Amino acid sequence: xxxxIGKKKNGFAHEMKRNYPYYLMMLPAAAVxxxxxxxxxxxxxxxxxxxxxxxKFRSPFVGLxxxxxxxxxxxxFRTTFNTIFINLNYLVxxxxxxxxxxxxxxxxRLKFASKIYQNLMFLPYFISAVVVGxxxxxxxxxxxxxxxxQILGFFGHDPISWSENPAPWAWIIIGAHLWQVVGYSTIVxxxxxxxxxxxxxxxxxxxxxxxxxxxRLVMLPxxxxxxxxxxxxxxxxxxxxxxxxxxxxxxxxxxLFQNTDVIDTYVxxxxxxxxxxxTTAAVGLYQSIVGFLLVYGSNWLVRKYDKDSALx
Amino acid sequence: MRxxxxxxxxAQLLMQLFLLFFAIACIYPFILAFMASISSEKSILDxxxxxxxxxxxxxxxQAVFKSKYLYTSFGVSxxxxxxxxxxxxxxxxxxxxxMSIKRVKYRNAVSMFFYIPMVFGAGxxxxxxxxxQILHLQNTIWALILPGLVSPFxxxxxxxxxxxxxxxxxxxxxxxxxxxxxxxxxxxxxLSKPIIATITLFIGLAYWNDWASALWFIDNPNLYPLxxxxxxxxxxxxxxxxxxxxxxxxxxxxxxQIATMFITIGPIILLYPFIQRYFxxxxxxxxxxx
Numbered sequence: 198x199x200x201x202i203g204k205k206k207n208g209f210a211h212e213m214k215r216n217y218p219y220y221l222m223m224l225p226a227a228a229v230x231x232x233x234x235x236x237x238x239x240x241x242x243x244x245x246x247x248x249x250x251x252x253k254f255r256s257p258f259v260g261l262x263x264x265x266x267x268x269x270x271x272x273x274f275r276t277t278f279n280t281i282f283i284n285l286n287y288l289v290x291x292x293x294x295x296x297x298x299x300x301x302x303x304x305x306r307l308k309f310a311s312k313i314y315q316n317l318m319f320l321p322y323f324i325s326a327v328v329v330g331x332x333x334x335x336x337x338x339x340x341x342x343x344x345x346x347q348i349l350g351f352f353g354h355d356p357i358s359w360s361e362n363p364a365p366w367a368w369i370i371i372g373a374h375l376w377q378v379v380g381y382s383t384i385v386x387x388x389x390x391x392x393x394x395x396x397x398x399x400x401x402x403x404x405x406x407x408x409x410x411x412x413r414l415v416m417l418p419x420x421x422x423x424x425x426x427x428x429x430x431x432x433x434x435x436x437x438x439x440x441x442x443x444x445x446x447x448x449x450x451x452x453l454f455q456n457t458d459v460i461d462t463y464v465x466x467x468x469x470x471x472x473x474x475x476t477t478a479a480v481g482l483y484q485s486i487v488g489f490l491l492v493y494g495s496n497w498l499v500r501k502y503d504k505d506s507a508l509x
Numbered sequence: 510m511r512x513x514x515x516x517x518x519x520a521q522l523l524m525q526l527f528l529l530f531f532a533i534a535c536i537y538p539f540i541l542a543f544m545a546s547i548s549s550e551k552s553i554l555d556x557x558x559x560x561x562x563x564x565x566x567x568x569x570x571q572a573v574f575k576s577k578y579l580y581t582s583f584g585v586s587x588x589x590x591x592x593x594x595x596x597x598x599x600x601x602x603x604x605x606x607x608m609s610i611k612r613v614k615y616r617n618a619v620s621m622f623f624y625i626p627m628v629f630g631a632g633x634x635x636x637x638x639x640x641x642q643i644l645h646l647q648n649t650i651w652a653l654i655l656p657g658l659v660s661p662f663x664x665x666x667x668x669x670x671x672x673x674x675x676x677x678x679x680x681x682x683x684x685x686x687x688x689x690x691x692x693x694x695x696x697x698x699x700l701s702k703p704i705i706a707t708i709t710l711f712i713g714l715a716y717w718n719d720w721a722s723a724l725w726f727i728d729n730p731n732l733y734p735l736x737x738x739x740x741x742x743x744x745x746x747x748x749x750x751x752x753x754x755x756x757x758x759x760x761x762x763x764x765x766q767i768a769t770m771f772i773t774i775g776p777i778i779l780l781y782p783f784i785q786r787y788f789x790x791x792x793x794x795x796x797x798x799x
Contacts, residue, residue: 208614212614212615216610216612216613216614218688218689218690219607219610219613219689220607220613220615222603222604222606222607222689222690222693223603223604223607223608223619225600225603225604226600226601226603226604226623226659226664227604227619227622227623229600229655229658229659230622230623230626230659230661232639232644232655233636233639233640233655233656233658233659234625234626234630234631235626236639236643237630237631237632237635237636237638237639238631238635239635240631240632240634240635240636240638240639241631241632241635243634243635243638250642253642298528298531301524301527301528302528304520304521304524305521305524305525305528306513306521307525310525310528311528313532314528314529314531314532315789316782316785317532317533317535317536318531318532318535319785319788319789320535320536320539320781321535323714323718323774323777323781324718324774324777325717325718325719325720325736325773325774326718326720326721327718327720327736327737327739327740327743327773328736328739328770328773328774330740330743331739331743331766331767331770332538332539332542334743335743335763335766335767336538336541336542336545336558336767337538341557342553342554342557342558343557343558344538344541344558346557347557347558376534376535379531380535381792384789384792384793385792388792388793391793433628440721441720441721444721444724445720445740445743448743448744449744449748461633464632464633464634465633468633468634468637474634477632477633477634478632478634478635480632481631481632481633481634481635482631482632484632485629485630485631485632488628488629488630489628489629492628493628509624
């Protein structure tokens with residue numbers, strides 16, 4: 198009795214004494230996380246300052262002017278629209294093709310062919326964004342000699358000067374992303390399909406369901422939790438463009454910005470060209486808050502309808 | 510196995526065709542690029558990229574292997590990948606393990622500390638300023654290693670895996686006098702090979718393919734990783750294309766650029782057949798919840 202009271206009195210000190218090796222083990226990772234994720238957080242105040250490198254974080258405050266400046270500029274709508282447009286297409290088409298291909302791979306009778314296809318489809322996932330950019334710019338869509346113009350030529354179409362033609366580039370970016378990640382997502386869904394209990398299919402077959410009905414009524418509903426988790430994980434980044442891929446494909450080619458400039462590429466240029474730090478910080482805060490609300494909101498919705506599929 | 514009906518055969522055939530088409534689309538650019546890298550500059554300029562080039566030449570590779578920047582960049586990439594992966598594995602693994610021990614009282618609070626940065630970030634500018642103005646990491650090798658060192662997602666993945674190790678095993682090891690560290694490195698790690706292999710590959714790949722850190726923080730050509738060097742070559746060419754200004758700048762020939770690209774993905778392609786199955790295993794561990 199005496200001892201338990203003592204424990205309660207200095208619970209923290211006692212716990213530290215008892216389990217200090219474990220807390221020491223957490224320390225390095227926590228310290229790195231603190232430096233690179235928590236230390237920048239107070240930097241959010243820059244969004245409300247007229248930042249300069251002399252006063253640094255003691256720069257004069259300007260209230261909401263930075264937000265006003267960004268949201269009244271033509272860039273606010275354009276970059277937000279492009280970011281959401283590109284990300285939504287990433288999400289919808291990746292899910293669609295990955296689920297479709299996972300089902301097809303599972304239905305395939307020749308198992309060795311299924312293995313070979315998986316290996317080939319997975320390969321692009323291992324390639325860096327720079328290489329993807331290079332393949333897109335130099336092999337598929339250069340102004341002369343590329344695959345795209347060769348195909349157009351095959352159908353009797355004149356070659357297109359891709360680098361001066363902004364219209365198709367949002368779709369080129371989306372296509373490049375799909376090319377890179379569909380194989381990976383396919384394996385995630387294939388793993389979920391393999392995890393489905395065979396008895397469910399057998400029971401459905403006994404009830405007279407044909408293969409197509411089994412897929413539609415048994416397999417797809419069983420895949421829903423995996424689809425929801427993958428979607429939730431990507432929704433938080435809805436306002437965060439796929440910077441590495443987009444920047445390595447478009448770079449600084451201003452002719453193509455109209456359809457491809459996303460918030461992250463805009464912020465990167467603003468920082469590197471030392472334009473307006475207050476505004477970029479405001480944009481960063483806007484991204485984070487909307488991202489946070491999206492994660493929370495969508496998770497709340499999922500929780501309401503299907504508690505087990507929610508992320509937290 | 511059920512026998513296929515006629516329509517079943519047709520369905521199988523259509524599925525094969527669709528999958529084959531997609532699989533080929535995934536590797537065709539690589540094959541084409543590889544053929545371009547071993548063909549002569551003239552055959553590309555005259556005929557475009559061809560599956561079987563009209564004229565072969567190894568000049569591009571000879572030129573690439575002569576440039577001293579290649580060796581420097583290769584060294585930087587290998588150093589960053591090896592050091593970064595090892596450090597990351599050790600510190601994330603230790604954190605994950607400590608969080609998996611049930612008698613550690615504040616483990617949920619610590620989990621929360623790791624979880625918050627996954628949903629909420631300060632944005633790129635404060636992050637950039639902390640690294641350059643407070644930690645002064647720009648133009649050091651640490652700028653390429655430290656920012657990517659801790660991924661909360663990997664920590665949680667390992668925590669979940671370590672949590673499946675029976676606690677009796679840990680208790681009996683400690684009863685026999687092994688310290689916490691000894692238990693972790695001597696018993697837990699050898700028992701957790703699948704997750705360790707997977708995480709190693711994920712982190713290693715991320716470090717090897719990283720170029721954005723160099724884009725943000727590195728101006729010194731002696732610290733360019735391989736991917737960033739490749740990016741620089743591409744950026745110069747784009748600039749020349751847009752402005753049309755050649756000046757004194759010599760544009761590297763197409764075959765040279767493509768050969769460089771192949772050298773950056775070479776190690777991955779060579780290792781791919783061996784590591785591919787670990788990745789698949791790892792994705793399964795991560796994907797199938799519980």
